[in-house]
Amino acid sequence: MNTFKVPALPRQRPVSLAQEVMSDLMDKIRGGQYKPGEKLPTEPEMMVEQGVSRTVVREAISRLQASGLVETRHGVGTFVRPSTNSPAYPLDLSTLVTIHDVLNMLELRISLETEAAGLAAMRRTDEQLQCMHEAVLAFEEGVNHGGMSIEADYQFHLQIALATHNRYFEDFYRYLGTSTIPRTRLDTSQFSAEPGKSYLFSTNREHENILDAIARQDSQSASAAMRMHLSNSRERLKRAGEARPKNDS
Amino acid sequence: MNTFKVPALPRQRPVSLAQEVMSDLMDKIRGGQYKPGEKLPTEPEMMVEQGVSRTVVREAISRLQASGLVETRHGVGTFVRPSTNSPAYPLDLSTLVTIHDVLNMLELRISLETEAAGLAAMRRTDEQLQCMHEAVLAFEEGVNHGGMSIEADYQFHLQIALATHNRYFEDFYRYLGTSTIPRTRLDTSQFSAEPGKSYLFSTNREHENILDAIARQDSQSASAAMRMHLSNSRERLKRAGEARPKNDS
DNA sequence: ATCTCATACGTCGTCTGATGACATGGTTCG
DNA sequence: CGAACCATGTCATCAGACGACGTATGAGAT
Numbered sequence: 001m002n003t004f005k006v007p008a009l010p011r012q013r014p015v016s017l018a019q020e021v022m023s024d025l026m027d028k029i030r031g032g033q034y035k036p037g038e039k040l041p042t043e044p045e046m047m048v049e050q051g052v053s054r055t056v057v058r059e060a061i062s063r064l065q066a067s068g069l070v071e072t073r074h075g076v077g078t079f080v081r082p083s084t085n086s087p088a089y090p091l092d093l094s095t096l097v098t099i100h101d102v103l104n105m106l107e108l109r110i111s112l113e114t115e116a117a118g119l120a121a122m123r124r125t126d127e128q129l130q131c132m133h134e135a136v137l138a139f140e141e142g143v144n145h146g147g148m149s150i151e152a153d154y155q156f157h158l159q160i161a162l163a164t165h166n167r168y169f170e171d172f173y174r175y176l177g178t179s180t181i182p183r184t185r186l187d188t189s190q191f192s193a194e195p196g197k198s199y200l201f202s203t204n205r206e207h208e209n210i211l212d213a214i215a216r217q218d219s220q221s222a223s224a225a226m227r228m229h230l231s232n233s234r235e236r237l238k239r240a241g242e243a244r245p246k247n248d249s
Numbered sequence: 250m251n252t253f254k255v256p257a258l259p260r261q262r263p264v265s266l267a268q269e270v271m272s273d274l275m276d277k278i279r280g281g282q283y284k285p286g287e288k289l290p291t292e293p294e295m296m297v298e299q300g301v302s303r304t305v306v307r308e309a310i311s312r313l314q315a316s317g318l319v320e321t322r323h324g325v326g327t328f329v330r331p332s333t334n335s336p337a338y339p340l341d342l343s344t345l346v347t348i349h350d351v352l353n354m355l356e357l358r359i360s361l362e363t364e365a366a367g368l369a370a371m372r373r374t375d376e377q378l379q380c381m382h383e384a385v386l387a388f389e390e391g392v393n394h395g396g397m398s399i400e401a402d403y404q405f406h407l408q409i410a411l412a413t414h415n416r417y418f419e420d421f422y423r424y425l426g427t428s429t430i431p432r433t434r435l436d437t438s439q440f441s442a443e444p445g446k447s448y449l450f451s452t453n454r455e456h457e458n459i460l461d462a463i464a465r466q467d468s469q470s471a472s473a474a475m476r477m478h479l480s481n482s483r484e485r486l487k488r489a490g491e492a493r494p495k496n497d498s
Numbered sequence: 499a500t501c502t503c504a505t506a507c508g509t510c511g512t513c514t515g516a517t518g519a520c521a522t523g524g525t526t527c528g
Numbered sequence: 529c530g531a532a533c534c535a536t537g538t539c540a541t542c543a544g545a546c547g548a549c550g551t552a553t554g555a556g557a558t
């Protein structure tokens with residue numbers, strides 16, 4: 001909370017320009033601004049629209065192709081795939097790019113993990129409780145050494161899923177992996193001036209609250225603590241997103 | 250069917266160079282040639298390896314990033330993501346066979362749909378409410394004609410998922426499909442002598458309760474009504490399972 | 499001798515310009 | 529009137545350059 005190290009840096013770089021452009025295009029496609037059929041502007045047009053070079057535009061489009069959202073025909077243009085509304089995958093994590101996506105995913109996680117925490121409190125074994133405890137310690141340890149402790153964070157939540165003794169909670173959480181933990185996807189520099197410390201300490205305290213409730217097999221408190229934890233994450237993320245709506249054109 | 254315009258065209262161009270390079274890299278990652286951790290060569294190295302320009306190499310890597318297979322750190326290099334082992338599908342529905350499985354899945358659904366009902370109450374549009382209403386009517390109609398109204402049941406729940414205005418709830422529910430509605434999986438003859446009537450009338454009443462709460466935008470009541478609905482389903486199923494342990498595979 | 503700090507280097511991110519390939523439509527010639 | 533040809537627009541790829549970021553190495557101080 002010192003050192004005004006930001007003298008004059010108008011060059012905000014959340015993640016990468018290509019990522020930003022891709023997010024923007026994805027929003028416009030999902031929002032119906034670009035409808036199925038031929039719509040996408042040509043590369044030179046996008047260059048001026050987004051204010052970036054052709055390299056970036058091409059990279060963004062390339063990713064959209066990989067996601068199957070658009071299709072490019074040589075010498076003709078780029079088109080929105082009509083089959084966008086029939087997802088072959090149950091949950092397509094490859095399109096999880098915009099802040100809006102992450103917020104929605106977080107909403108789904110709130111739903112699942114709140115319940116999971118409640119079930120875990122009732123059904124946990126002592127070994128599982130011990131594993132959660134170790135994950136919390138590892139998290140704290142990592143934070144104190146300046147790390148983000150993503151793995152420990154993941155482990156903690158996974159242990160809760162395991163403690164439900166319901167295979168599907170575990171499967172689902174494994175599937176999501178670490179890709180839905182906000183700070184793995186979004187540049188933490190978007191957050192407060194001290195991105196790591198205070199943010200991660202709060203997270204750690206919330207983890208401890210959840211752990212305590214599960215330890216004393218208090219199902220309702222565990223649910224409530226988990227809901228609070230993820231809701232806080234969501235609010236932090238939402239605020240970060242509002243602070244910089246995007247498109248600095 | 251046309252002219253033999255192919256005199257000597259060794260220039261095979263299946264799709265695009267970037268696509269080819271990406272496939273090559275993906276094979277090498279899957280084949281273990283590039284193991285989790287730091288492995289991928291630098292961009293200049295890939296250029297000579299693959300005999301293409303940096304543009305192509307970068308585009309290929311960019312797609313791998315979008316797929317979540319690799320992670321690039323500015324100024325350092327590109328690394329294979331260790332979490333590649335997350336299953337391609339979140340939940341294996343093909344193993345949903347025993348009563349125990351269905352009960353567990355129902356637990357997951359309780360978690361999701363309880364939350365979804367609450368969100369739907371807050372965010373629904375009038376059109377969506379109308380759709381839910383129609384689904385309930387169709388359900389009743391079907392029951393009165395001796396059917397099981399599985400489709401109408403599914404529609405009702407799906408409309409709620411839609412009304413959350415969160416794509417992931419919808420995607421997830423569509424993925425689950427009708428396979429998790431107990432009576433589509435389990436022989437109804439397990440139930441009482443009058444399998445349909447009383448059971449389905451109860452279901453219908455519960456649907457109406459949910460609908461009412463959503464109609465008046467009462468989020469908490471909607472959640473509670475949904476939880477009660479699915480909990481009742483679970484209890485009915487559990488009782489049926491106990492009455493006849495299993496068999497009749 | 500060890501620790502600290504500053505600089506150098508490797509690597510990725512982005513920009514710019516240019517050339518070739520593909521598809522389409524208009525023009526010209528038979 | 530029809531068919532071949534060419535002009536245009538667009539994407540695909542190449543090549544070179546510069547800035548930004550992290551790490552490692554070396555010089556200096558204690």
